[in-house]
Amino acid sequence: MGLTIGVDIGGTKIAAGVVDEEGAILNTFTVPTPATAEAIVDAIASAVEGAREGHQIEAVGIGAAGYVDDKRATVLFAPNIDWRHEPLKDKVEQRVGLPVVVENDANAAAWGEYRFGAGKGHDDVICITLGTGLGGGIIIGNKLRRGRFGVAAEFGHIRVVPDGLLCGCGSQGCWEQYASGRALVRYARQRAAATPENAVLLLSLGDGTTEGIQGKHVSEAARQGDPVAVDSFRELARWAGAGLADLASLFDPSAFIVGGGVSDEGELVLDPIRKSFRRWLIGGAWRPHAQVLAAQLGGKAGLVGAADLARQG
Template sequence: MNTIGVDVGGTSVRAGVVDSHGTVVDTARAPTPPEEAALEDAITSVVCQLARRHTVAAVGLAVAGFVTRDRASVMFAPHLPWRGVAVADRIAGRVKLPVVLEHDANAATLAEYRYGAARGSRVAVLVAIGTGIGGGLLLDGKPFRGAHGVAPEFGHLCVVPGGRPCPCGKRGCWERYCSGTALASTAVDLMARHPGMSTVLAREAGVDSRAITGRKVAGAARDGDPLAQRAMAELARWLGDGLTLIADLYDPEIVVIAGGVSESAPLFLDAAREHYAKRITGAGYRPLARIRTAQLGDDAGIVGAAALAAEIV
C-alpha cells in the first residue's frame, strides 16, 4: 500500500510516495509560501501531482510546529503561518484522502527507528538541523509527545539568555546558534568583526548580507575559507553543548543528526562529538550516546509521515 508523506518545512514543501518498505518511489516539491492559504495551496498541489501518478491510500504531513495530540491541528509553528488551525481536515477536504499530522522531527525519528540509523534502539533522539532545529524522542519505539503534544522542542531551549532573537518570540534559543540559519548569522557576525578574513563570503555580503546562507557558508568551508571554517567550528561547539543538555535529560542510546545541515556533517560532527564527550555531566564515568547521521537523509520526515498515514487506513 502506497501513501504520501509531506515534509512541510520553513523553506520547502517536499512530498513523496512511499511504499510499504519505506522506499520513496516518486517526489514533488514546492517553495514554502509565508501566507496560510498559499501554503495550503502548495501542499495540495504536490499531493495532487503525486496522486495523479500513483494509487495512494492516505497522506501524512510532517509539520515543523506543535501538533495536537489527536494529530489533526497545528497549534503553533515558528516558521509557518498556522496558529490553531485544523490542517488535517482542510487538506483532506481538498485532496480527498485521509490526512494525519505529526511533528516533523517525530516523523523523522520514527522513520530512522523503523528503517534507518536508530533501528533497535530503546531510547532514541533525533535532532533535525535545518532552517531551525526539530527534535524527536522515541521510547520503546513510540514517539514521546508530552502531555499536550508539543514535546520535545529542543530547538527552543534557551542557551544564551538575551541572545539572538528567535521567531518563536524568545531570545537565545539553541536553533539561533545551531542551524542553517544560525550558520549564516554567525558568518555575518564574524565578517563584521574580522573584515578581510573571507574574500569568498565578503563578495556575497558586499551586495546584500541576506545573500549569505548556511549552504553557502558550508560550501566555502569545504573550499578552505578560514572564516567559513570558523563559523562551522562555532556550530560544532553549539551542537555539542546542546547534546549534553539532551543527554542529561533523556540519557539516549543514540542521537541521530538529520536535516539539511547534516549533509555537511563531515565539516562539524567529529568536533561536536568531542565537545559533547568533554562537556557532558560525569564525563569519563558514564556511557555516551552514539551520535550518527540519519541514514534516510532528507527523506526521513517524508518516510515517517507516510508510515503514520499507513496506520490510519
Template sequence: MHTLAIDIGGTKIAAGIFDEEDKIQRRWQIPTPTTSEGIDAQLANLYREAKEEAPDISGIGISAAGNVEGDRRTVSFSANIPTWIHYPLADKLEALIDHECPVVVENDANCAGWGEYICGAGKGSKNMVMLTVGTGLGGAIVINGELYRGSFGMAAEAGHLPMVPDGDTCGCGLRGCAERYTSGSALERFARSAIRRWPDKSDRLMELAGGNVHDLRGQMVSQAAKEGDDLALYAFGKIGEWLGRTMSALAAVLDPDRFVVGGGVVSIGDILLEPARYNYVRFLEAAAYRPHADILAAAAGPDAGMVGVADLALREARAQGESQINA
C-alpha cells in the same frame, strides 16, 4: 496498501505515493497556494490524482512546518502559513475527500526524525534524538521505538532550549535559545564576527561573499571550511561546540544512545561533528562513568520527512483498520 505523503512548505507542496516497505512509487510537486482553503483544495486534488495511480491508498500523512497539536490533526501555528492558527487541517481534508481514508498531520522535524529512525542513521537505536541544523534548530525524539510528542504535541523543540541566560534574542521572543548558537544562521553570524575580529585572515570568506560581509551565506562558509580556511573552521567549531552542549543538556533528561544530526550544513561531516562529540562529553554529567551516545550524520537523504510521514500514515491506517475489525 499504499499511502500518500505530503510535505507542505512555504513555497512548494511535495507529494509522493509510498508502498508498505516505505519505498516511494511516484512523486509530484506543486506551488503552495496562498490561502488555507486553497491549500485544502490542492491537497484533495493530490489525493484524487494519487488514487488514479494507486486505488488502494488507505492513509494520508501530512508533514507541516509548525506546531501540531496533540491530536495530530490540528496545526496550532505555522510561520510559513500565517492563516493556520489552531487550524483543523485533517478535519478539513477528510471532509473534502468524503472520509475515504484517515489523515495524520505531523511536525516536519518529527517526520524527518521518524524517517531517520526507520531507515536512516537512527536505525537500530533504542532512544534517539535527531537535531536538524537548518535556518533554526529542529528536534525529534524517539523513546523505546516510538516518536515522543509530549502531552500537547510540543516536545522536541530542542532549538528553544534556554542555553544562555539573557543571551541573544530568538525569533520565538525568548533569549539565549540553542538555535541562536547552533544553526545555519548562527554559522553565518559566527563567520561574520570572525571576519570583523580577524580582518587580516578574512580574504577567502570576503572573496566568496563578493566583498560584502552581509552577503556571506552558510554555503560559502562550508566551501571555505572544506578548503581549510581558518575563519570558516572557527565558525563551524563554534556551532559544533554549541551543538555538543545542547546534546549534553538533552542527555541529562533523555539519556539517548544516539544523536542524529541532519540539515544542510551536516554535509561538512566531522568538521561539525567532532567539536559536537568533544563538547557533548565535556558537558556530560559523570562522563567518565557512563557510556557515550553515538553522534552520527543523517543518512536517509532529502526524502526522510516524506518517508517518515508515509510510515506514520500507514500505521494510522492499520490501526483504524484493526479497530474497525474489532468493532
C-alpha cells in the same frame, strides 16, 4: 497496511510521495506552495491526487511546521503560514477521501530516520535538525514521544543563555540562536569583520563584504580550509554538542541523529559536535554514551516519516 502517501509542506513547494512499507518512495508529485493558508490546503490535496495516480493508497500523513495538537488533527500554530487552530486533518480528508494524520514536520523527519535511516537498530533516539533554526524529535522505547499536548521536542527554544540573543519566538538565549544555519552565518560575518586577513576566501565568495556572506559561502570556504569559515563551524558545533550533552542527561538515548542543511557538511561539523558532546557530558569518563550519527535520508526524511506514521494510524 499497504501504500501510504507522505506530504512535506515546504516554503516553495509541497511534495507528496507514495511510500511502501520498506520506506521506498514509489512516486512523487510536487506543486508550488501558494501564498494563502486556504490555498495551501487545496495544494496539498492536488499533490496527493497527483502522487496517488495508479496506486491503491490507504492513508495520508502530512508533516507541518509548527504546533500540532495531541490528536494529530489540528495545526495550533504555524510560524510561516497563517494557520491558527487550523483543522487540517478534516479539510484534507474532505478533499481526498482518505484517512489523514497530521504530524509536526520535525517529528516526521525524526521518525523517518528512526525507521529507515540512521536510527535503524536503535530503540531510543533523539534527532536534531540543524537548519535555518533548530528542531528535533524524540523516540523512546520505539515510540515517538509528542508530550501530553503534542508539542514536545521544541529543542531549539530551550534557553541556553539567560538574557542572551533575542529569538524569533520572542524569548532570549534560545539554543537555535547559537546552533543553527543563522548562527553559522552570524559567526562567520563577525569573525570576518574582526580578522579579514583570515577570511580572504570567505569574503571573496561574499562579494567582498561581510553582509554578503551566506551559509553556502561558509560551507564552500570551510571545505577549502578558510580559517574563519572552519572556526565558525567549530563554534556552532561547540554549542550543538553541549546541547546534546544536556539532552543526554534528560533522555539517555543510544543515539543522536543530526540532520538538516548544516549537517550536509559531514565530518566538518559532526566531528567537532562529537568532541563537544564528550567534553560536556556529565560523568562522560565513567558512563556509556550515545553515538552521534549523521542523518541518512536528507530531505526525504519528513515525507517518508509522515507516510509511515499514517500507516501506523
